[in-house]
Amino acid sequence: MNFKRFGRPAVIAIAAGLALSSCAANEGAAPASDEASASTLTGTLNGAGASSMDAAQQAWIAGFQTANPAVTINYEPSGSGGGREAFIAGGTDFAGSDSYMSADELAGTFKSCAPDSKAVDLPVYISPIAVIFNVDGLTDLNIDADTLAKIFSGAITSWDDAAIAKLNPDATLPATAIAAVHRSDDSGTTKNFTDYLGKAASDVWTEKASDTFPFPGEGAKGTSGVVDAVTNGVGTIGYADASQAGKLSTAKLMVGTDFVAYTPEAAAEVVAGSPLVPDRAADDLALDLNRKTTNPAEYPLVLVSYAIVCNEYADPAKGELVKAYIEYIASAAGQTVAEGAAGVAPLTSELETKVAAVLATVK
Template sequence: MNFKRFGRTAAIAFVAVIALSSCAANEGDTASTGDNAASGLTGTLNAGGASSQGAAQEAWVAGFQTANPDVTINYDPSGSGAGREAFIAGGSAFAGSDSYLDEDELAGVFAACAPDTKAVDLPVYISPIAVIFNVEGVDELNLDADTLAKIFAGTITQWDDAAIVALNPDATLPSALITAVHRSDDSGTTENFTDYLAKAAPEAWGEEASDTFPFGGEAAPQTSGVVSAVTNGVNTIGYADASAAGSLNTAALKVGDEFVAYTPEAAAEVVAGSPLVEGREADDLALDLNRLTTNPEEYPLVLVSYAIVCNEYADAEQGALVKAYVEYMASEAGQAVAAESAGIAPLSAELSENVASVLATVK
């Protein structure tokens, strides 16, 4: 991964974090709760955002509150867009978001942050986005980016369309209308889904990446709403964080010359080969995901979900709570419980180290 913006200062900060972690480890068992066990922290932390993080946040909250019984953490899985809006307005201490802050958001004022300071994007969650489907008589489905784009743009409307048949010669595809389900709310999952289609099938898609779905069709709120609509509908297809796919069938995507089913490992491989977004501050870890990979070991329809935090808080006590909680989320222990509960791909050692380096400077 390309971390050229990091230099000596960040490296020193990370060494300091490791030293503190080692001391904490010597003081007690932190295997299930990260580096914050017996910290003496108190207070309430209100946050919200990405519904994709829902299962992971439940595990993170349980682990952190067990280690810090005088802390209460409330996470509202309201969607990435709503989470960023609430954080920017000062209504929450941090945001969970499947898309990083855009240039307009960065140019504004963050009410929870100290005057003349900004917020940064810290990766805490890596997951594939599953293309979920419920089609009578079909258990397996292969799709390339061009065909997937046309389905969701509404230019392919029948399941037995020639393009789908050509990709699935052994399937018995019904002569039935396709019901394509998308998110009705501003969604980081939608931003990642449309980013993949915009880059991998630009002519078929014809739109830029967006938190807001650009076409018509059936819409449902949040991840759970899309999963419910696909599950309970007829001849349906949708997209959702893979942790929420449950027992639904999922499509394999064409990568290079092969069709690739999602796995956490294949999602992590794409992230490992993706550079940081250019032109941002050195402590901002927004990633420019490689959607055009032809390596069948990689699954390009992936999301990286961020904890968006102030680099300095107006309320120092809130800053200390956010710092400790996000440190746990990104720690080896925090990633392990999220992997178990939500099936995420844990952060690479390199990415985890760089998140720790930035958090060491948060106050």
């Protein structure tokens, strides 16, 4: 597996995209109120990363800029891997990522951070990952982890395969070839998807969780690219942040002995019952998601998007702005904005409190 690394041209490309996203966000912001005009915050923040959370980011940006009219925030949905790389290289002030930083990333240096300072993962966005499909004559689909793993590894290639038929005895399955669509870019959604398959279908899916999809097939860039490929293809199936599934049909996953449809509430239940990843800094809130739950009130194919920020910024003014923005998006008010814009689950009060405690130390 080849991991694409960010070089200088990629950071420049993200910067160009950020300038365009700034115009769009400013156009969508409401006029500043008298209270907003009293804000003393000023400056520009650049962020990049997970495309899954782009709708929420644009809503957060509009809300924050309305309250703080002298602040400009740009977010480029370049993918989780791209966002982390740009942040590490100093090309952005924060990153959004559907997967937390690896041990190797944490062991390195962060050019936006003060000397000897590191970065931390702060959960700010919870959403189910939908298994989306477009098969003529098929609107409902039950699937278990083993069968899903065989489809995306290429072991099952036709929609009328016996394994699919067994799970869907009342369906009329066509003898159509399966076109499994995956993310072509480094993607935290892919890492969550492959993590789920590796844990829930360990006898079938032997690859490690990875931002890069480990098998050949049809690839598409970004969440929107996967949704477009599934929508416009024949016999297609893919995975995407549920907030962007649109009118596509979505599968029910087997959890225990039941088939469970995704809901924000069921995604939040899994997160609430998941511990922190062990052996990390006390202020790093990376979560070890429970993929093997048998509780039908939980939907295990879930992603948590993190805001990745410095403990201490090389530029204190940037630190003040980042702190204020992430405090807003992780607050009850910010989570309500994301829920309205993307239909995602808000942070639990316990997790909200933990994030706020870490942000209080950021400078």
